[in-house]
Amino acid sequence: MLEIKCRPDIYSFVSCREFAEAFAPGPDDIILTNRYIFEPFFRELCPDARCIWQEDYGSGEPTDVMVNAILERMETMPCRRLFAMGGGTVIDIAKVLTVASRGRRVDDLNADMAGLSAHCELIIVPTTCGTGSEVTNIAILNRTSLGTKMGLVSEAMYATKAVLVPELLSRLPYAVFATSSIDALVHAVESFLSGKSTAFTRLFSCRAMAMILGGYQTIAREGKEARTGLLPDFLLASTYAGLAFGTAGCAAVHALSYPLGGSCHVPHGEANYSVFVQVLRMYQSKGVQGRLAELFSLLAAQLGCAEEDVLDRLGELLSVVLPLKSLHEYGIKQEDVQTFAENVLATQQRLLANNYVPLSLEDIVAIYAARL
Numbered sequence: 001m002l003e004i005k006c007r008p009d010i011y012s013f014v015s016c017r018e019f020a021e022a023f024a025p026g027p028d029d030i031i032l033t034n035r036y037i038f039e040p041f042f043r044e045l046c047p048d049a050r051c052i053w054q055e056d057y058g059s060g061e062p063t064d065v066m067v068n069a070i071l072e073r074m075e076t077m078p079c080r081r082l083f084a085m086g087g088g089t090v091i092d093i094a095k096v097l098t099v100a101s102r103g104r105r106v107d108d109l110n111a112d113m114a115g116l117s118a119h120c121e122l123i124i125v126p127t128t129c130g131t132g133s134e135v136t137n138i139a140i141l142n143r144t145s146l147g148t149k150m151g152l153v154s155e156a157m158y159a160t161k162a163v164l165v166p167e168l169l170s171r172l173p174y175a176v177f178a179t180s181s182i183d184a185l186v187h188a189v190e191s192f193l194s195g196k197s198t199a200f201t202r203l204f205s206c207r208a209m210a211m212i213l214g215g216y217q218t219i220a221r222e223g224k225e226a227r228t229g230l231l232p233d234f235l236l237a238s239t240y241a242g243l244a245f246g247t248a249g250c251a252a253v254h255a256l257s258y259p260l261g262g263s264c265h266v267p268h269g270e271a272n273y274s275v276f277v278q279v280l281r282m283y284q285s286k287g288v289q290g291r292l293a294e295l296f297s298l299l300a301a302q303l304g305c306a307e308e309d310v311l312d313r314l315g316e317l318l319s320v321v322l323p324l325k326s327l328h329e330y331g332i333k334q335e336d337v338q339t340f341a342e343n344v345l346a347t348q349q350r351l352l353a354n355n356y357v358p359l360s361l362e363d364i365v366a367i368y369a370a371r372l
Helices: 016-023 035-042 064-074 088-099 106-111 174-193 199-222 224-248 252-264 268-285 290-303 307-321 334-347 361-371
Strands: 009-012 029-033 050-053 081-086 121-126 138-143 148-153 161-164
Touching: 016 035, 029 035, 029 088, 035 081, 050 064, 064 088, 064 106, 064 138, 081 088, 088 106, 088 121, 088 138, 106 138, 106 148, 121 224, 138 252, 148 252, 148 334, 161 224, 174 199, 174 224, 174 252, 174 268, 174 290, 174 307, 199 224, 199 290, 199 307, 252 268, 252 334, 252 361, 268 307, 268 361, 290 307, 334 361
Parallel strands: 009 161, 029 050, 029 081, 081 121, 121 161
Antiparallel strands: 138 148
């Protein structure tokens, strides 16, 4: 039995200067990033590196259209090392660029996932505390022709090196900090409940949950600015959660969030948050036993409450960190619910296979409806 995948070498540096001195990006390398990241942190440190600005190809989360446009540009820019410095959008795009040979586009890659191979070294430097994608081999893209997000998965899409630099989180807007760290919490919880979890993955899941919830409790007591001293912990917790779900997988929360992102352009972490507690309530309604009982016990100890009050207390804490919007605030209507639920069942079986218990079409409809 596979206990845990841990493919990239993981490095950490306190500052961007330490990272630049160790890795020395140069003229044979390409950095995929955003101007607002590169200019303040790396302009003076990496003067010779060639840059591709992700925002020149579209805003928001990655789409097949965005990636195909960057693939076309990359055909005239061979590179030895590709550095992905950014959040989930930049990282997911970079993984696709690494395995795309000349002339191939997103549809071609999805049709040949088993045959993909890496064409350059990939070095990932996350600038948020949520995706954990620096240690996984999956890229999530909005397949615009299909109207939903789907994953491109390949062993060739693992980074060679993942680099953690807490300084890069210092200018992270609070809203992005909140949604990305909630995303990491969801990764930790879903991987803990997954039937593919192991003693190793649960170790990382539990530690990530404790660090994130402990940080939220500090923020609830001391205010938003208290996060500043906690950023190294949140960055590390995100990577821990990434190591956990990289083996054990995510499940219904992510599956139900994808139509919200694909059709309504709700940011990924926020989309996960919108259904997170409600999915757990649906699991609870089907019986608290096994791994769910273990989760409730862990959360009760962390939150200082009775196990039967865990979901209420969890929801209250998360709402202090980030107020929870109803789905209708994103423009979702009652008539959309059935379509979304059917879409989830049709396109997200890879994720739904990791559910704590199976969810029917009626269960998924009920989860969405409760959040309207």
